[in-house]
Amino acid sequence: MNKACSLLVINVGSTSTKAAWFQGREPAALETIRYQSEDLAPYASLREQLPLREKGLLDFLKKNSLDPEAVDLFISRGGLGNPAPAGVYRIDEVMCEDLLEGRYGKHPSALGPAMALNLSKRYGKPAIVVDPPSTDEFHPLARISGLPEIERKSVFHALNQKAAARRLASDLDKRYEALNLIVAHLGGGITIGAHRNGKVIDCTHGLGEGPLTPERAGALPTMDLIDLVFSGNKDRKTISDALVGKGGLCAYLGTTDATEVLGKILAGDERAKLIFEAMAYQIAKEIGAMATVLEGRIDGIVLTGGLANVEMLTDWIRGRVQFIAPVFVYPGEDEMAALAEGGLRVLLKEEDVKPYRHTG
Ligand SMILES: Nc1ncnc2c1ncn2[C@@H]1O[C@H](COP(=O)(O)OP(=O)(O)OP(=O)(O)O)[C@@H](O)[C@H]1O
Ligand SMILES: CCCC(=O)O
Numbered sequence: 001m002n003k004a005c006s007l008l009v010i011n012v013g014s015t016s017t018k019a020a021w022f023q024g025r026e027p028a029a030l031e032t033i034r035y036q037s038e039d040l041a042p043y044a045s046l047r048e049q050l051p052l053r054e055k056g057l058l059d060f061l062k063k064n065s066l067d068p069e070a071v072d073l074f075i076s077r078g079g080l081g082n083p084a085p086a087g088v089y090r091i092d093e094v095m096c097e098d099l100l101e102g103r104y105g106k107h108p109s110a111l112g113p114a115m116a117l118n119l120s121k122r123y124g125k126p127a128i129v130v131d132p133p134s135t136d137e138f139h140p141l142a143r144i145s146g147l148p149e150i151e152r153k154s155v156f157h158a159l160n161q162k163a164a165a166r167r168l169a170s171d172l173d174k175r176y177e178a179l180n181l182i183v184a185h186l187g188g189g190i191t192i193g194a195h196r197n198g199k200v201i202d203c204t205h206g207l208g209e210g211p212l213t214p215e216r217a218g219a220l221p222t223m224d225l226i227d228l229v230f231s232g233n234k235d236r237k238t239i240s241d242a243l244v245g246k247g248g249l250c251a252y253l254g255t256t257d258a259t260e261v262l263g264k265i266l267a268g269d270e271r272a273k274l275i276f277e278a279m280a281y282q283i284a285k286e287i288g289a290m291a292t293v294l295e296g297r298i299d300g301i302v303l304t305g306g307l308a309n310v311e312m313l314t315d316w317i318r319g320r321v322q323f324i325a326p327v328f329v330y331p332g333e334d335e336m337a338a339l340a341e342g343g344l345r346v347l348l349k350e351e352d353v354k355p356y357r358h359t360g
Contacts, residue, residue: 004023004024004072005022005023005024005072005073005343005344005347006021006022006023006070006071006072007021007022007071007072007073007075007340007343007344008020008021008061008066008068008071008073008074008075008116008119009021009022009075009076009336009339009340009343010057010074010075010076010077010112010115010116011076011077011109011112011335011336011339012053012076012077012108012109012110012111012112012115013108013109014108015034015035015036015037015040016032016033016034016035017032017033017035017053017056017057017111017112018030018031018032018033018335018336019031019033019056019057019060019061020336020340021061021064021066022336022340022343024344025337025340025341025344027336027337027340028064028066029060029064029066030336031060031063031064033056033057033059033060035052035056039052040052046100046102046106046108046110046111047100049111050111050114050115053111053115054115054118057115068119068122068123069123071119071123071125072125072347073125073126073127073128073343073346073347074091074116074117074119074120074123074125074126074127074128075116075127075128075129075130075339075340075342075343076091076112076113076115076116076127076128076129076339077109077112077129077130077132077159077335077339078109078112078113078129078130078131078132078133078134078159079099079107079109079110079111079112079113079129079132079133079134080099080102080104080105080106080107080109080110080132080133080134080155081095081098081099081104081132081134081356082095082098082104082134082356082357082358082359083104083134083135083136083153083154084134084135084136084354084356084357085135085136085137085199086131086135086137086158086162086199086200087130087131087351087354088128088129088130088342088343088345088346088351088352088353088354089128089129089132089353089354089355089356090126090127090128090353090354090355090356091113091116091117091120091127091128091129091356092117092355092356093117094356094358095113095129095356096113096114096117099111099113099114100114104134105134105155105207107133109133112129113127113129116128116129126353128342128343128346128353130159130338130339130341130342130343131158131159131162131338131342132158132159133155133156133157133158133159133206134154134155134158135154135156135158135162135200136153136154137154137199137200137201138152138154138200138201138202138203139201139202139293141202142154142201142202142293152205152209153205154200154203154205155205155206155207156185156191156193156200156203156204156205156206157185157187157189157191157206157305157333158200159335159338159339160185160187160304160305160333160334160335160338161183161185161191161193161195161200161203161304162176162200162338163333163334163335163337163338163341164183164185164302164304164330164333165179165181165183165195165302167330168181168300168302168328168330171328172299172300174299175198176195176198177197177198178197179195179197179198179299179300180194180195180196180197180294180297180298180299181195181298181299181300181301181302182194182195182287182290182291182294182298182300182301182302182324182325183195183301183302183304184283184286184287184301184302184303184304184305184317185304185305185333186283186303186304186305186306186307186308186313187213187214187305187306187307187333188213188214188215188216188256188306189206189207189213189215189216189244190204190206190210190211190213190216190218190283190305190307191203191204191205191206191210192204192210192211192283192286192287192290193290194290194293194294196293196294201293202290202293204218204219204286207244208243208244210282210286211279211282211283211285211286212247212248212249212252212275212278212279212282213247213248213249213279214248214249214250214256214257214258214307215244215245215246215247215248215249215250215256216243216244216245216247216248217242217243217244217247217248217251218247218248218282220243248279249261249275249276249279252271252275253271253272253275258276258306258307258309258310258313261275261276262276262310262312265312276312276313277316279313280313280316280317280320281316281320283317284316284317284320284321287301287317287320287321287324288320288321288324291321291324291325296324298324298325299325300325300326300327300328301321301324301325301326301327301328302327302328302329302330303317303318303327303328303329303330304329304330304331304332304333305331305332305333306331306332306333308329308330308331308332309331309332314327314329
């Protein structure tokens with residue numbers, strides 16, 4: 001490994017910015033800069049948050065005596081951009097405008113590429129994103145919904161799903177492209193993907209399909225949803241926040257924290273057990289659906305993300321899906337390392353940087 005490579009990695013989430021400096025594969029400095037809701041409340045749009053988020057990143061560099069002049073590559077987690085196959089993409093003005101304007105969906109991850117591009121312009125080194133959440137490798141069949149006006153879209157935890165899939169491939173001493181896998185990212189949001197020979201040919205949509213999650217409702221019965229939308233005077237944002245942010249475990253049990261839910265279950269709370277087990281049931285059901293997408297030829301099922309730390313949940317899921325294929329549990333996520341790995345593949349000339357696809 002080339003120890004001389006210096007990588008600045010940026011990962012912006014709704015309440016935090018993760019910043020890391022890598023020397024080759026080694027993280028030399030890593031910080032999660034947290035923001036309280038009152039810190040962000042004054043900003044009406046994502047774009048307006050940019051100076052605050054940039055200040056946090058510059059403070060991180062200063063605190064750790066890191067000189068951005070020494071950076072070889074600026075790497076950010078991608079956002080909801082123009083759908084395109086997995087890979088490494090050059091950040092440009094058009095990508096940043098698409099993300100900041102929310103042309104393909106609004107998500108706080110939109111800020112990271114803009115921060116990386118500003119640094120890139122200032123210090124004259126390239127800026128890239130790796131396997132963004134709008135990664136799209138869907139089979140044409142997967143795009144059909146049931147209504148011509150609504151196309152199913154690929155929006156998922158591409159970075160961690162691909163990293164976990166590559167990790168299993170390496171553990172099995174096989175190439176990712178030689179395997180058929182089902183990967184379930186179990187985090188605040190949950191997505192379940194069918195990986196056929198290195199391509200995610202179908203996946204539950206992170207914001208509107210799939211199982212209930214700690215903070216999201218997942219798929220809902222459509223007629224009841226229409227009734228709910230038209231039942232009162234709630235505006236679009238209120239309803240959307242109730243489905244994504246305050247849905248799922250949060251709506252049923254008042255918390256998104258799985259440890260708190262476990263505490264309730266251990267204290268004998270039957271409702272908490274029912275809802276938590278229902279989440280496992282719905283996850284298993286989607287894994288079963290993806291098994292049909294892969295026509296039953298499956299080398300492994302991977303459970304990853306923060307919730308994969310919770311044995312009660314992974315045991316419930318395993319119990320329902322282990323007849324399909326062996327289950328591998330890789331708890332947590334290491335998006336920063338996955339981003340650095342993508343950058344190293346570029347610097348070591350193992351992977352080409354693709355241009356961002358402009359439309360219109
Ligand atoms: N070590 C752990 N032990 C038990 N539960 C955990 C652990 N880590 C995370 N969780 C639970 O996993 C869930 C998701 O948390 P996490 O912070 O991983 O998600 P996130 O990064 O916010 O969301 P996403 O993965 O969708 O980007 C929460 O319910 C959290 O309580
Ligand atoms: C936006 C894709 C990842 C997620 O579901 O949060």
